[in-house]
Structure formats: structure tokens, C-alpha cells
Amino acid sequence: MARIVGIDLGTTNSLVAYMKDGQPCVISDRHGRTMVPSVVALTDNGLIVGDSAKEHLTRNPERTVYSVKRFMGKGLADVQSDLTYFPYHLTETGGVIRIRLGQKHYSPPQISAMILKELKLRAEAYLGESITKAVITVPAYFNDSQRQATKDAGLIAGLEVLRIINEPTAASLAYGLQQRTQGTIAVYDLGGGTFDLSILKLKDGIFEVLATNGDTHLGGDDLDRVLVDLFVAEIRDRRGIDLSNYPDHMQVVRLEAERAKIRLSDELKTDVAIELPDDKGRFFRELTRDQLESLTMTVIERTLAPCRMALKDAGLTPKDIDEVVLVGGATRMPLVRQRVETLFGKPPHCRLNPDEVVALGAAVQADILSGGTTDMLLLDVTPLSLGIETMGGVMSSLIRRNTTIPASAKEMFTTYVDGQTGVDIHILQGERELVKDNRSLARFRLKVPPLPSGVPRIEVTFLIDANGILNVTATDMRTGQSQSIEVKPSYGLSDTEVERMIEDSFKFATEDVNARKLIEARLDAESLIKTTDKSLAEAGHLVAPEEAEAIRAALSHLSTAKDGTDSRAIRARMAELEQSAKHLNVVMLDASLKKGLQGKKVSEVS
């Protein structure tokens, strides 16, 4: 079976990992960097992803997308309160948010697909083979639409997503593999934009999730915002500059807030310096850890209610938890560790790298799926109750939250009117009584043969698979025939739209590859021109004048080719130049060797 990689598609950073000799390991780039910033920027040379895109956050804010995970599986109304914080332009089409980049609009799965592609390329370069299959992690508290959106992103990136796995449970796999623990653990996962708490029982290689809870809109981003709000207010009061009039400048403030927060995990105080717009100088301020903690206390307190709910659902008290595992960059904050310790009554385990542990776990799950690991098995749960709308706008629950998946429920439907040919079904997810307070997942129309009322008997099976994604099938109990159901997602891309995006992505893949080749060829040509110029200046007098003339001619040919858009022409001119400068280089090397030997004794050289 082809290799399956594990991918942590994070709000702030993303990683890819694979299994090497029974141990998961994160794949790094040439510079040894393991994290790819989850940032996509539109530049004059096309779309770029990762570290280079991150530089555009302040230079080109309205064309640089970050934290796109917050928009997965959501409509514009869901993120109203966020809009002021994001410099890029959001719209909505067909219940799905669209992000404007230049002339085009992209759905969040398309932007995520660009990040996934970058990870795919990284893995392919590192492993020297084509990668087409992956396990991708999502927050445990992600609903069906958010999971489906993640799966769509994988498809658009050219990846077969063999499994969507929950981040805290992925972390527990990596943890369990290394610690060989038995017992009950709580995984506290505070990421860039989401919070999860999962309680698991580890026994004989089985990782059974007892309960999970969380908040898909609570993370490190929210901590940064508290600081941003403070700095903006202070700059307004002290310097009389209202930064809300400079939306492009908010990124500068946000990044400095994030850096200050990170520094304060190790230091007790730090200096904050923010460049002001219109050459108005800089804003300086000292920030202490105490100040940060009193400002962010309420945000961190918000993680405690989900912890208590999960404990209650698992039928446990804090003293039943043998170990607490911390995941996510935000858990480096001393205040987070302290609050977790107070709640569970024991110091949390933080020996694993909280940035990498989720990707490592995804690689372990990938290994399980490919048949490599057979002694470990993850039994996860669905985080939210699934139900359907019944009379009077009430939700009738079919599969309760924290039910082990795969989980299924069957429901029999009939007609109320003679000759009725369809029954409309509205699927929901959530814990509230009323339809309007829960998340609408999808609607579909059940086809019914025209018969007297009450005679048709259609059995609908709602199956939540091991990815936590809903599948619906229907069978006519009278004929035993099953019917296919076309489910219309409330907040998701339709199948045809996903297909079109996959096609687009293939179409643009060639364009992307060509653009990349051209950029690389130009860079290489530039460096060759530079070194040849230098050689001519230093050693041009040592070769025949016609030879030097030929080199100059080749140089000028390459310069012309470099300004064109044909990477193959550039490479050809480079080869010509290398050929004509071959002798010059040899002569120059000899000369520099002789120069180095002058004044040295024979015994020193040999």
C-alpha cells in the first residue's frame, strides 16, 4: 500500500509527519523548519504559502490569508464578530464563506488545500516519492460541516483523505506510544483558534475516548486580541492615532502582540515596540507577565467549563484522571498550566512538544490504517448530538453526543397525506431543544411512492463513520429497495463544486509548477551572472581577448533570456555560459592557488 502521511492542518501552523522504523517523525524543510505557517498570500508572482507568505502579512495584508481554519464549514453570519479583526475581504456564496484575493474568490477549503499542497510537496521532496494519501487532523469539537470542509480541502489538494482524526486523540496516540501508559488521561488542547478537552481510557493498546468537549472559537488568537485591543486603545490615548482607520496596519499590532505573549511564557516582563503608520515613529511600552495574565484570565477561564462538562459526561471527577496532557502552542503559557493544575489537582504532563504531538499522532494513525501498527486502536466519539427536525421546530435526537463511532440510528418515515410523494428531512447537530438553536447540517427529500397516507414505510439510516462524518441511506421497507439520497449541505460545498475545484486545482497545478520553475531558473541565472562577472573582473586579463568577448556575449544572451518567461531558454543560456566560461574558471583557480602558495615553503604545502 502506498505511504500515508499524517497532517496537522492548524489554525496558525501546519505540519506533516510519517512513520519511520516504528516511530513517528515530523518532516522538515531544507532549513530544518518543521512548521509551515498556515498563511497564503497573493503576490505579483502568484500564490505563495508558508514562511514566505507570512512576510506578506504586514506588507500586503488585504491579500494575505491567515487563520482560515476559523472559517471552515461556516457561513458569513457565523463569523460576524471576527470580521473587524481580519484585513482580507469576506463574502458568502451558497452558505460558504469566500475570501477575495485579487480578482478571484476562494472558499476556505481551497485556501486550506494550498497549505495541504505545500505540505504534500514538502513530504514528496523529503521522501522522494509521490504522496497521494493522508490522515488529516481536526479539532475534536468540529461539527459535520467543518469535518466535511476539511475532507474537501484534501480532495482539492490531490490527497485521498483516508481518515479525519481528532487532534486531542491524535496527541494521545503519540503520547501513549511513547509513555506506554495505562489509565485515564485528559488531553487539554489549546491551539491557535480552537479548544478541545478529551478524556480517554488507555488499556492494552485500546484508546477509548470517554467524552470530549470544547469550543471551536477559542484559542491563542483570542489571547492576542486582548493585547491588540489594549495596544490600540493606548496608541489612541497617548499618541492620538486611531488605528481603526488603518486596517492594513492592524497586522503589525497583532504580530507584535503575539510575539510579546510568547516571550512572556519565559520572561517576567518584556518590551513592546509597535511601528506607527504615516512615519509617526514607534509606540513603546513595557508589558509584564502579571499584566498579561490579568488581561487574559477570562479567556483562559472559558476553557474550564468544557473541561467540567467532559468530566461529567464521562462520569468522572478530577481525581479519577491519572494524567493531564497538554497540546497546542498556547499551553506554554504559565497561567494555562496553573489553571489546568488547579482544576485537575495534578501538574500537567508537558514533556512532549505541544506543537508537534498532533502531527506525530496523525502519522501513527496513518500507520494503523496502512496495516503497519496493529496493536493500537483508537475508539473515538462524536462530539455533538445528531438529530432531525420534528413538528413544532423541535430537534429529536438520534445519536447522542459522546457516542462511540462508527454509530448508527434508524428512523422509520411515512406519509400523512394520501398520494404524498416526498418527505422533507432536516438534519441538525447540537445540544439544544429547539431547531433554531442548533446547527443545521443538511436537508434532503425522501422519495416516497404515491400511496394512501401511512402506508409507505421508508427506513432511513443515519451513520456517523469513523471520521465523524454523517452518511445517510434509505430503504423502502415494502420493496426492500434502497434509494440514493442527495443531501444538500447547509454550510458546505456541493459535490459538483468540489469536483470543479479539484479540476481547477489540477489546471492551476501546471501553472503553479511552471511559475515555480521560472522563479528558480531566474534566481539561478542571477547568481551565475554575478559569479561570472566577478571572474571576468578578476581574471579576464589572463585569457585570450576573443575568449573574454565570447563570455561577455554569452552573459548578455543569458540576461535577455532571464527577462523572458521561458525557464527552459534560461537553463539553455546558462549551460552555454557555463561552457564558454569553463576555461576562465580553470585559469582563475590556478591563479588563486599560485597566489596562495607564494611565500610558503614546500614542507608547508605537502
Add this chain to the structure above:
Amino acid sequence: MANDQSSTHPVPRRQLQMARSMCWHCQSEVTGEYFCERCVKVQPVSKETDYFTCLGFPRRLMLDPKTLEAKFYELSRTFHPDFYQTKSAAEQTISLSNAAVLNTAYRTLRDPIQRAEYLLGLETGSVKDIRTSPPADLFEEILELQDTLEEYRASDHDADEGRRLRDTLKTEQQTLERRKEEMESQLRKLFVAWDKLQDAGEATSPARAERDRILKQMRDLLSHRTYINNIVNDLAVTIA
């Protein structure tokens, strides 16, 4: 679940059922439990298989949670879709639906109350027929309690009257919780009696009468217990 399954001999029934099935893949007769002996393909758990059979337990009510869990883990390793990723699409579909059935079976049997309700459904008909009803001797008391609850909801919770009503409700909650525990201990006695009767395996007419008596008592107790439980939960939420 069909009514004709109210057999008092659950163990042989299972063998009968397995003997009749045929492998979906090679059409040979399947005698093994979950896999065809000839082509080693996983077999779908039949729609008629009850949860006890699914987990390999006789229809007993005093099940050891540790043994149950061990069996659940063992079967999860057998059926979980994670282990079928490299197999054919047909096998993946079977594994998915088998794992879903297994999870439902375990969830039902793990909880003693749900387990008893399920068994009652198997033995006497649809489980949905069990309606919650107040115990006759508590009827008056519960009516009064409902009135107090209404009064409390309408009252100012911080005023003297509100506090007085809350104290009354608290006392009532404790009384009902004690009552619930009593019912649960009565239920446990019935569970033991049921298991003993099943173990004896007699088909005599006194044995049948005893079986019916236990099931009837169990149904009444379960129905009353659920009723009380709902009120206790409601009380807890209201006065919290």
C-alpha cells in the same frame, strides 16, 4: 425485533442462526462466528442478531463490566474500520456497519438499566412500549411536588418564600433519590432471580409462571424508576 424470539433457550438459538448463514463472498456455509472459514472474509452481523448474541453473552442481567469491556475491545479489534482500509470496498462496508452495531450493543449492555430495558423488549415485545408511570403510592405526593415546583419557578428566589420553597424541594429531592435507590436495589434482586431461572433452564409451567412474574415486576419497576429519575433531574436543574 420480532416477537417470535422470546425463546427461553438463548444459547442454542444462536448456533441455529449462524448455521443458516452463507458467505456473501464465496457462498459457502458460514459456521464460524465472524469470518468465513473458507475465504476468511468478514461476515455481516445479521439484522436479527440481538445485542447479547453480538457480544457473545447469554441473556443475563448481572454482567461483569470488566468481562463486557474486554469482549468489546476484542470485537472492536475484529471489526473496526481502521483494520479494513486495505481490504475491498465490500469488506469495508461490512466492517463499518458491524462496528456500528457493536458500539450500540456495548452502549446498551454496559448500563444495567438500559440492559434490563433491552432484555425486556426482547422477551416481551418492543421496548418502546415501556411507558414511564408514577408509582401508585407516590401519586398524590408527586402532584403536590409539581405544584410546589410551579410556585417556586414563579417566586422570587432570593426572598424568604423562595428560600422556603427551595428547602422543601431539596428535602423532596432527597426523599425521591432514596426511593430511586430502593427501586434499584429491588431491581438488582430481580436481575439475580432472572439469571438464576435462566441458568436452571427449566421449561416447566411453574418456571414459565415465575419468568412472567419477574418480567412483569421488572417492567413496573423500570417504568417507575425512570419516572422518578426524570423528576429528580428536573428538580436538580430547577434548584441549582
